[in-house]
Amino acid sequence: MYQIQEMQEKAVLVGLNEGELKELQLLIETAGAKTILKMTYHDRKIDPAYYIGSGKVKEIKEAAETVAANLIVFDNELSPVQQRNLEDKIEIKVIDRAQVILDIFARHAHSRESKIQVELAQLEYRLPRLQGRGIEMSRLAGGIGTRGPGETKLEVDRRRIEKKIYRLKENLKEIKASREVQRSSRQDPIAALVGYTNAGKSTLMNKLTGAGSHTADKLFATLDSTMRQLQLPVGQNIILSDTVGFINKLPHQLIASFRTTLEEVENADIILHLIDASNSEMEKNMRIVNKEINELVDPSCKIIKVFNKIDLIEQSKLNDLKIIYPDSLFISALKEINIDTVINKLNEIISNEMIEMELDLPYSEAKWIEKIHNTAKVYEEKYQKNNIYLKVLIPKKTASKLKKYRRES
Numbered sequence: 001m002y003q004i005q006e007m008q009e010k011a012v013l014v015g016l017n018e019g020e021l022k023e024l025q026l027l028i029e030t031a032g033a034k035t036i037l038k039m040t041y042h043d044r045k046i047d048p049a050y051y052i053g054s055g056k057v058k059e060i061k062e063a064a065e066t067v068a069a070n071l072i073v074f075d076n077e078l079s080p081v082q083q084r085n086l087e088d089k090i091e092i093k094v095i096d097r098a099q100v101i102l103d104i105f106a107r108h109a110h111s112r113e114s115k116i117q118v119e120l121a122q123l124e125y126r127l128p129r130l131q132g133r134g135i136e137m138s139r140l141a142g143g144i145g146t147r148g149p150g151e152t153k154l155e156v157d158r159r160r161i162e163k164k165i166y167r168l169k170e171n172l173k174e175i176k177a178s179r180e181v182q183r184s185s186r187q188d189p190i191a192a193l194v195g196y197t198n199a200g201k202s203t204l205m206n207k208l209t210g211a212g213s214h215t216a217d218k219l220f221a222t223l224d225s226t227m228r229q230l231q232l233p234v235g236q237n238i239i240l241s242d243t244v245g246f247i248n249k250l251p252h253q254l255i256a257s258f259r260t261t262l263e264e265v266e267n268a269d270i271i272l273h274l275i276d277a278s279n280s281e282m283e284k285n286m287r288i289v290n291k292e293i294n295e296l297v298d299p300s301c302k303i304i305k306v307f308n309k310i311d312l313i314e315q316s317k318l319n320d321l322k323i324i325y326p327d328s329l330f331i332s333a334l335k336e337i338n339i340d341t342v343i344n345k346l347n348e349i350i351s352n353e354m355i356e357m358e359l360d361l362p363y364s365e366a367k368w369i370e371k372i373h374n375t376a377k378v379y380e381e382k383y384q385k386n387n388i389y390l391k392v393l394i395p396k397k398t399a400s401k402l403k404k405y406r407r408e409s
Helices: 018-030 054-066 080-090 097-108 112-129 158-185 201-209 252-257 259-266 282-296 315-324 339-351 368-375 396-401
Strands: 010-015 034-040 071-074 093-096 190-195 226-231 237-242 270-276 302-308 354-362 377-383 387-395
Touching: 010 018, 010 054, 018 034, 018 097, 034 054, 054 080, 071 080, 071 097, 080 093, 080 112, 093 097, 097 112, 097 252, 112 158, 112 252, 190 201, 190 259, 190 282, 201 226, 201 237, 201 270, 201 339, 259 282, 270 282, 270 339, 302 339, 354 396, 368 387, 368 396, 387 396
Parallel strands: 010 034, 010 071, 071 093, 190 237, 190 270, 270 302
Antiparallel strands: 226 237, 354 387, 377 387
16 A cells, blocks of 8 residues: 655745744744745735735746745735735745644644644634635645644535534533643642743753653644643642743634643743743744733742753853843753752742641541642651641641641740
């Protein structure tokens, strides 16, 4: 039996400047295509019919023919009309940045939840772009924009898409309800790893916990939220949550469908904002992530900036960063440089939320013993005639529930 392999698409990238096209090229390569030409335009006025001027459309068509490209990728999101008009004029497949990101997410979705989220986002993007009875001939050839999660073909029939969107939304509601039940029973504090895509969150997670979640030098290598337990020197367990990376101009369909995943950030006690110090767009990427964090988390949440990949920058730049961001951490997760500073910082924050106390716990309340051992550092434990004596360093939240058993000094 022969397996038919898709030919690698050859792409012409179109954007406002070289800086934006650099990231688009990384996205295109992650999606499996090859960039053979990059073209920029300087007129910021958006043409309602083609997004860019007709003269530039002609220039792109001629350039694409010269280099034998079979794909045009715009860095900005195109309206359904603009996309259709451009394909009619250029006569090859035209997609936008949103479609590329959706395609990458489809490739990297592994859990049931992320597959549902991605397919929902793809179908909501696709629905207004369908013509007639719902078949776009340019899309049937395959490649970027046609794949659903797990390499499945995306639906092209309008009525079936509408029914499937409804069904997927209902599935997400069920998953959200289940997660809320799990969250309510969780005892340990949560530290969420957030950052721009490819900042090194999964690598840091692995180094801190010794786990083996997927790491790769690619955009969106991690899509599903991953949780691991870490015991701090103070004796308290903490949950580390590795979340999907942020990126500039994320399709609004994905923002909506991935809200459930980002609930782990909303409910975190500590945010570790991981920053790729070697990225030339570092400041811009920081602003994008800061904006999302500010919208998601409570102002009282502790946010720690962690500059990663310091092994890839000059010492002079590192010195400057330490002056500009004096309360931040500076590490290399891959080279295991200063990893202990992350643990020490988490330990310091959690320690400040703990209190020493002595307890005389009645045997009728022995159910507390397991929770105390899971969340506190136990210095002394004695089973006496009428009660259990404990000397502990315990989270203030738990201590408030046990105050009636506190031994008076």
